[in-house]
Amino acid sequence: xxxxNLMPIAATxxxxxxxxxYNFLLGISVFFFVLVIGAMILxxxxxxxxxxxxxxxxxxxxxxEACFIAIPTILLLGIFGWGYSVYNSMMRPPADALxxxxxxxxxxxxxxxxxxxxxxxxxxxxxxxxxxxxMTSQDVIxxxxxxNFRVKSDVVPGMYTSVWFEARVxxxxxxxxxxxxxxxxxxxxxxxxxxxxxxxxxxxxGKKIGPQPDARLNLAAEDTTADPSEAxxxxxxxxxxxxxxxxxxxxxxxxxxxSAGDPTHGGANIGPSLAxxxxxxxxxxxxxxxxxxxxxxxxxxEQPQSHLLKxxxxxxxxxxxxxxxxxxxxxxxAYIKSLK
Amino acid sequence: xSNATTAAHGDNYLNHEKGLWSWxxxxxxxxxxxxxxxxxxTYFLIGGIFALLIRLELLHPTQTIMDANTYNRMFTYHxxxxxFLVVVPAIPTTLGNFLLPMMLGAKDVAFxxxxxxxxxxxxxxxxxATASLFLRGADTGWTFYTPYSIRTSxxxxxxxxxxxxAGFSSxxxxxxxxxxxxxxxxxxxxxxxxxxxxxxxxATSIIQILATPVLAITLALLVMERxxxxxxFDPAIGGDPVLFQxxxxxxxxxxxYIMILPAFGVVSEVIPVFSRKPIFGYKAIAYSSxxxxxxxFIVWGHHMFVSGESEFAAFLFSLxxxxxxxxxxxxxxxxxxxxxxxxxxxxxPMLYAFGFLELFTVGGLTGVFLATLAVNVHLTETYFVVxxxxxxxxxxxxxxLLAGMHFWFPKMFGKMYSxxxxxxxxxxxxxxxxxxxxxxxxxxxxxxxRRYWSYLPxxxxxxxxxxxxxxxxxxxxxxxxxxxIKALISGEKxxxxxxxxxxxxxxxxxxxxxxxxxxxxxxxxxxxxYRPDGAIVPIQGAAPxxx
Ligand SMILES: [Cu+2]
Ligand SMILES: [Cu+2]
Numbered sequence: 001x002x003x004x005n006l007m008p009i010a011a012t013x014x015x016x017x018x019x020x021x022y023n024f025l026l027g028i029s030v031f032f033f034v035l036v037i038g039a040m041i042l043x044x045x046x047x048x049x050x051x052x053x054x055x056x057x058x059x060x061x062x063x064x065e066a067c068f069i070a071i072p073t074i075l076l077l078g079i080f081g082w083g084y085s086v087y088n089s090m091m092r093p094p095a096d097a098l099x100x101x102x103x104x105x106x107x108x109x110x111x112x113x114x115x116x117x118x119x120x121x122x123x124x125x126x127x128x129x130x131x132x133x134x135m136t137s138q139d140v141i142x143x144x145x146x147x148n149f150r151v152k153s154d155v156v157p158g159m160y161t162s163v164w165f166e167a168r169v170x171x172x173x174x175x176x177x178x179x180x181x182x183x184x185x186x187x188x189x190x191x192x193x194x195x196x197x198x199x200x201x202x203x204x205x206g207k208k209i210g211p212q213p214d215a216r217l218n219l220a221a222e223d224t225t226a227d228p229s230e231a232x233x234x235x236x237x238x239x240x241x242x243x244x245x246x247x248x249x250x251x252x253x254x255x256x257x258x259s260a261g262d263p264t265h266g267g268a269n270i271g272p273s274l275a276x277x278x279x280x281x282x283x284x285x286x287x288x289x290x291x292x293x294x295x296x297x298x299x300x301x302e303q304p305q306s307h308l309l310k311x312x313x314x315x316x317x318x319x320x321x322x323x324x325x326x327x328x329x330x331x332x333x334a335y336i337k338s339l340k
Numbered sequence: 341x342s343n344a345t346t347a348a349h350g351d352n353y354l355n356h357e358k359g360l361w362s363w364x365x366x367x368x369x370x371x372x373x374x375x376x377x378x379x380x381x382t383y384f385l386i387g388g389i390f391a392l393l394i395r396l397e398l399l400h401p402t403q404t405i406m407d408a409n410t411y412n413r414m415f416t417y418h419x420x421x422x423x424f425l426v427v428v429p430a431i432p433t434t435l436g437n438f439l440l441p442m443m444l445g446a447k448d449v450a451f452x453x454x455x456x457x458x459x460x461x462x463x464x465x466x467x468x469a470t471a472s473l474f475l476r477g478a479d480t481g482w483t484f485y486t487p488y489s490i491r492t493s494x495x496x497x498x499x500x501x502x503x504x505x506a507g508f509s510s511x512x513x514x515x516x517x518x519x520x521x522x523x524x525x526x527x528x529x530x531x532x533x534x535x536x537x538x539x540x541x542x543a544t545s546i547i548q549i550l551a552t553p554v555l556a557i558t559l560a561l562l563v564m565e566r567x568x569x570x571x572x573f574d575p576a577i578g579g580d581p582v583l584f585q586x587x588x589x590x591x592x593x594x595x596x597y598i599m600i601l602p603a604f605g606v607v608s609e610v611i612p613v614f615s616r617k618p619i620f621g622y623k624a625i626a627y628s629s630x631x632x633x634x635x636x637f638i639v640w641g642h643h644m645f646v647s648g649e650s651e652f653a654a655f656l657f658s659l660x661x662x663x664x665x666x667x668x669x670x671x672x673x674x675x676x677x678x679x680x681x682x683x684x685x686x687x688x689p690m691l692y693a694f695g696f697l698e699l700f701t702v703g704g705l706t707g708v709f710l711a712t713l714a715v716n717v718h719l720t721e722t723y724f725v726v727x728x729x730x731x732x733x734x735x736x737x738x739x740x741l742l743a744g745m746h747f748w749f750p751k752m753f754g755k756m757y758s759x760x761x762x763x764x765x766x767x768x769x770x771x772x773x774x775x776x777x778x779x780x781x782x783x784x785x786x787x788x789x790r791r792y793w794s795y796l797p798x799x800x801x802x803x804x805x806x807x808x809x810x811x812x813x814x815x816x817x818x819x820x821x822x823x824x825i826k827a828l829i830s831g832e833k834x835x836x837x838x839x840x841x842x843x844x845x846x847x848x849x850x851x852x853x854x855x856x857x858x859x860x861x862x863x864x865x866x867x868x869x870y871r872p873d874g875a876i877v878p879i880q881g882a883a884p885x886x887x
């Protein structure tokens with residue numbers, strides 16, 4: 001048995017920034033610990049009860065007490081600011097980030113990619129490219145935790161949360177479920193597999209990717225020789241997520257009310273056109289405006305009356321809650337996002 | 341000490357009335373305090389056994405002694421019992437009940453019968469919660485997060501009801517104490533002469549009264565959600581699971597201070613007595629308790645930085661949380677400052693105060709890690725958090741409780757315990773505690789999530805060290821139980837004021853008479869007037885003590 005490293009590797013730039021902040025906190029904590037406990041031990045030795053020794057007499061020392069307040073306050077504000085700035089960069093994905101959908105369920109992780117592929121247990125991402133995970137849960141709250149990237153977020157049923165990262169180290173990174181979710185919580189693990197450009201291109205084409213080296217052990221990218229039978233699979237073009245969503249749009253009957261700015265798709269106009277709405281603000285009947293993000297679309301589709309649009313007295317749109325699976329919902333949203 | 345007599349007249353609160361019924365129906369705050377102590381210690385034993393079983397299971401990366409479902413129940417009951425039935429009530433109901441009227445120079449609390457009722461309410465809550473153990477049990481964790489707690493099978497409702505009922509005991513005790521402090525102070529006992537334990541109890545009581553009802557409402561809503569499916573927390577029926585977390589932490593963060601403020605009070609009493617010096621920064625310590633109580637109510641969101649909370653909310657909660665560290669730091673510096681230039685004695689209570697300072701400082705500093713936004717993201721929900729709150733809650737509250745029990749044991753029972761035994765036990769507990777919980781900081785930083793029944797092989801070594809530490813703690817507590825029980829049976833008789841302390845509770849025989857003071861004391865100075873020449877002036881004008 002070998003004594004383990006004190007920290008997981010830092011496999012993103014954010015993780016490196018995180019480490020500096022953490023090390024600073026560690027340093028300052030050791031300093032204050034030594035200060036307090038050192039003083040205590042010093043006093044214990046120096047002022048232990050002795051026959052005839054006189055004690056000091058003082059009740060307060062206002063300057064000292066002011067220092068007790070001022071110095072920690074200044075330090076803590078600095079720590080807060082530093083923490084917020086790192087946090088801020090961890091929360092804001094670049095606009096061109098690759099989006100991957102994550103679905104948590106008791107007790108496995110499922111991943112849906114733009115190209116229409118779905119994987120379970122292994123999340124494949126490209127090296128040196130920003131990736132944004134859009135996550136939801138099918139049952140209870142889970143939590144997607146990648147120690148090597150220092151990121152985590154709860155995965156909550158009924159809404160979308162996200163994390164983003166730009167992986168710098170190829171190979172396999174451990175993923176844990178961080179939120180207690182029942183019997184097999186501790187087995188709800190996944191591997192995040194960072195692929196180099198060539199492997200990623202192959203993955204995009206539908207090729208099966210074999211096991212990759214553990215990112216901690218092998219920091220250099222290594223080519224795994226392709227299995228010939230896998231090369232066969234690479235010729236089958238997967239159906240993209242948005243295209244899958246288009247099919248859902250038809251089978252669930254959305255198409256009978258909504259136009260999609262897509263001439264092959266009829267021009268129904270009972271409901272508003274969904275072309276180009278993603279990311280824009282919606283004006284609601286109750287006077288509020290709300291940005292149309294993934295969570296908005298999800299809520300409108302599940303419970304249209306919760307966000308009645310301006311100009312509609314009541315919604316004729318049926319409630320789809322419970323009728324659309326999480327994977328279908330992801331594809332549907334990908335489809336609406338793709339409409340121009 | 342042999343010729344120091346106690347209870348010269350023979351009559352004290354312990355033998356004032358006899359028989360089991362005289363205890364069960366007593367309205368004497370001292371007896372109620374002891375009944376609480378017996379009950380709290382019983383629950384502590386149960387919760388502790390669960391803790392040992394949890395650590396034993398984690399000896400190996402895969403199954404050691406129990407399956408995952410059993411393990412999940414173990415940590416649920418360990419947490420729920422330790423939080424709701426042990427650490428929250430521990431100091432206020434045991435030491436608080438016993439000491440508050442004595443420190444005020446009063447005969448009893450303001451509402452003695454209500455005080456007894458609070459005890460039975462607490463007992464009932466505990467029985468409900470533990471009864472569910474014998475049925476199917478609950479596996480929600482002590483935090484009862486929705487929607488898991490709505491959907492899982494098991495007797496979750498019984499545990500919720502237990503915590504709900506126990507909450508009322510907390511509210512009633514808080515109310516009783518506040519009124520007692522306002523109304524029953526002895527003549528001359530002005531606010532600026534109140535012992536710091538009383539100040540701390542006051543601040544605690546405010547939180548108990550204001551925060552606990554929110555817990556009660558939350559738990560009641562959760563029960564309704566489970567039974568009636570009203571659709572408030574379960575997203576499948578239109579609810580918001582994160583709302584539960586807001587409600588829950590709105591109580592449970594302030595509850596952290598219900599647990600720790602009384603501990604601050606105990607330490608503030610012990611350190612000056614054994615340093616023979618006035619407490620340093622009396623006002624700063626007293627007011628910082630209120631600053632903490634106030635801030636406690638507006639920081640709950642720091643438990644939810646990764647829950648999908650907005651960036652703006654996270655910004656505010658992190659910022660405000662930082663300010664909790666300021667008054668806390670003031671206290672720590674003041675305690676150490678009190679020791680400066682003193683004449684320090686190493687009796688068991690003081691040893692526990694040292695232990696408190698060490699553990700609480702680690703707990704407090706690691707709290708700053710968790711308050712820092714980005715750092716929190718990686719560390720939250722890992723063993724780092726587990727280690728942090730054990731350092732604060734066990735290292736802080738439990739060490740202070742032990743300090744207090746050793747400090748007031750002679751007063752409570754009129755007996756002395758063996759100091760050398762106490763030293764051994766103290767050493768075992770302190771070392772055991774660090775061996776158990778320090779490795780968990782490293783485990784957490786490495787990324788090991790909490791509430792894991794199995795773990796990756798690379799976490800094995802540190803987990804095993806932690807488990808061995810838990811055995812040291814257990815040995816320390818068993819030994820403590822042994823020598824304290826021995827002292828009860830055959831301990832030397834204690835003098836009325838063995839530590840030469842100045843608060844009013846020491847200015848009466850040990851054990852105290854039924855009415856606490858033979859004559860109502862008149863207070864003429866603050867209780868920390870330790871003079872440089874070591875002379876003990878009976879500054880607080882109490883009745884003359886027996887020889
Ligand atoms: Cu989980
Ligand atoms: Cu908190």
